[in-house]
Amino acid sequence: MNDSITKSKVTPARILEIRRDFPVLERTIQDKPLAYLDNAASTQMPRQVIETVSAYHSFHHSNVHRGVHQLSQEATDLYEGAREKLRCFVGASSLKEIIFTSGTTDAINLIAHSWGGMNVAKDDVILISNMEHHANIVPWYMLAKRTGAQIQVIPILDDGSLDMNRFSELIQQPNVKAVCVNHVSNALGSVNPVEEVCRMSREKGIRTVIDGAQAIGHFPVDVRSIGADFYAFSGHKMHGPTGIGVLYGRQELLEEMGPYKGGGDMILSVSFDNISWNELPYKFEAGTPPISQAVGLGAAVDYLNGLDRQLLSSYEDELLAYTTRRLMEIPGMQLVGTAAKKVSLNSFVIKGVHPHDIGTILDGEGVAVRTGQHCAEPVMDRFCIPATTRASMAFYNTFEEIDQLTDALLKVTELFDVTD
Amino acid sequence: MLLTNRSKNLYQEVILDHNKSPRNYRAIEFPTHFAKGHNPLCGDKLDVYLIVDGEDVVQDVSFVGDGCAISKASASIMTTIVKGKSVDEAKELFTGFHEMATGKIEPSEDPKLRRLQVFAGVKDLPARVKCATLAWHTLDAALRNKQEISTE
Ligand SMILES: Cc1ncc(COP(=O)(O)O)c(C=O)c1O
Numbered sequence: 001m002n003d004s005i006t007k008s009k010v011t012p013a014r015i016l017e018i019r020r021d022f023p024v025l026e027r028t029i030q031d032k033p034l035a036y037l038d039n040a041a042s043t044q045m046p047r048q049v050i051e052t053v054s055a056y057h058s059f060h061h062s063n064v065h066r067g068v069h070q071l072s073q074e075a076t077d078l079y080e081g082a083r084e085k086l087r088c089f090v091g092a093s094s095l096k097e098i099i100f101t102s103g104t105t106d107a108i109n110l111i112a113h114s115w116g117g118m119n120v121a122k123d124d125v126i127l128i129s130n131m132e133h134h135a136n137i138v139p140w141y142m143l144a145k146r147t148g149a150q151i152q153v154i155p156i157l158d159d160g161s162l163d164m165n166r167f168s169e170l171i172q173q174p175n176v177k178a179v180c181v182n183h184v185s186n187a188l189g190s191v192n193p194v195e196e197v198c199r200m201s202r203e204k205g206i207r208t209v210i211d212g213a214q215a216i217g218h219f220p221v222d223v224r225s226i227g228a229d230f231y232a233f234s235g236h237k238m239h240g241p242t243g244i245g246v247l248y249g250r251q252e253l254l255e256e257m258g259p260y261k262g263g264g265d266m267i268l269s270v271s272f273d274n275i276s277w278n279e280l281p282y283k284f285e286a287g288t289p290p291i292s293q294a295v296g297l298g299a300a301v302d303y304l305n306g307l308d309r310q311l312l313s314s315y316e317d318e319l320l321a322y323t324t325r326r327l328m329e330i331p332g333m334q335l336v337g338t339a340a341k342k343v344s345l346n347s348f349v350i351k352g353v354h355p356h357d358i359g360t361i362l363d364g365e366g367v368a369v370r371t372g373q374h375c376a377e378p379v380m381d382r383f384c385i386p387a388t389t390r391a392s393m394a395f396y397n398t399f400e401e402i403d404q405l406t407d408a409l410l411k412v413t414e415l416f417d418v419t420d
Numbered sequence: 421m422l423l424t425n426r427s428k429n430l431y432q433e434v435i436l437d438h439n440k441s442p443r444n445y446r447a448i449e450f451p452t453h454f455a456k457g458h459n460p461l462c463g464d465k466l467d468v469y470l471i472v473d474g475e476d477v478v479q480d481v482s483f484v485g486d487g488c489a490i491s492k493a494s495a496s497i498m499t500t501i502v503k504g505k506s507v508d509e510a511k512e513l514f515t516g517f518h519e520m521a522t523g524k525i526e527p528s529e530d531p532k533l534r535r536l537q538v539f540a541g542v543k544d545l546p547a548r549v550k551c552a553t554l555a556w557h558t559l560d561a562a563l564r565n566k567q568e569i570s571t572e
Binding site: 032354356357360371372373387416417 | 427431
């Protein structure tokens, strides 16, 4: 047998082995085995992360950057060690470029406030794609309200991909200051050509804010080869804890920016007449940071690095192709988001059945999916639908779980008497 | 077809029927009372129209809107029950329905709730209680002359 072929495939046995790292995947729901297909909302944590967090609390916890005592030093080392792991994980040049935030939302608010506040003025233009999560819309809307800047939308095509022709026209305008695009859409699954977006923007001197929340868990990300000015993501979407996320920013931009929140740790000295800001990255980390969450996120990085991510990424591609094929067997099925490049996620509507009813019935069959607008109302408006059902996979999902989803959906269409 | 009991309890024939062919599904041109209901959690929207006469009796009631099977069936069944009732009776039904949907009382405790029993199953599904009660909240708002309500 050809060695390169055996090596380039993930076997079902390997997936089962990986699944054993995730205790929650062994649960049953309504006496049915759980099929967890809501990974775009939040991914599950492996034992290795849970145990690292638990060990941190059991043996090393104290506050960071403060005490001279041993525990404080240990906590600081673990916290800063996690920063180094994340720097390496996304290919940033310097630790100064890795800012711990409470998540993607917090990171984008930081950019809009600190960078936007200094660099965006009345009549400037901020370009936002039509497929953004509210987290990459609302902070910019608030900035626009404050400054009198203008928000313009980069449209999406019928298959759910970004309209790059229109994008290249939009950036010809004077006064475009920022382009805000997600790497992967949480509502459609589309993988956007962010390298191209960043390159074209850079040529015009426009800053790029890439929301990587949905990319980071699916494939390796390298912020420098993407060429992003800012890149944000959340720990809980890459098998780490909630309450932690990362803002990557190019050092030269972060250096110029004023702080976001004020408090301890982000200052060098304080008197009532004068305050000087701490150096990067601490300038942006006011107050006691989410220490155990950062440590847990570092453990998630270790865990992911221990897997063959390229292979698992191709496994997810196969899983997506299989899901798409099985879904097309369902009467009344309409897929929303059929771009050529997608992560393993399918959003869909079934003629005559509201997504909430689908979600409730699927839950009864042990299948966890998300239903609703996915914090992306402009996407729903674009496709003239009130909501969708979304099955979002991770590398630990199996073909059998997709069968479980399909069977459950067939029960829905039978109950609601849906015909094609 | 084998569905779990919980789904079977909720998606009974009556509910599926009212979802498919909702009764009193129309706007009333000159209502005496009207309100718009909104459940921001799922985007469901529902308009309720009423004509209440001088004796405080609901002469006509109707609804228009989009939503899940539970909210649509609930609105449809509500219109068929409330028509011909006095305003006070309608409000009492709302209270009873709400208590049943949130599991505070058993439907058997109140004979007036007999036809609403099909919704008792939502008490086990906290995320769906608002779907069942949206129409009733909107009716209540209309009767109180509040024009817009949101279940959040
Ligand atoms: C594309 C995208 N951006 C931003 C977010 C917000 O992430 P968080 O809630 O972790 O801040 C999400 C989460 O759903 C997302 O999918």
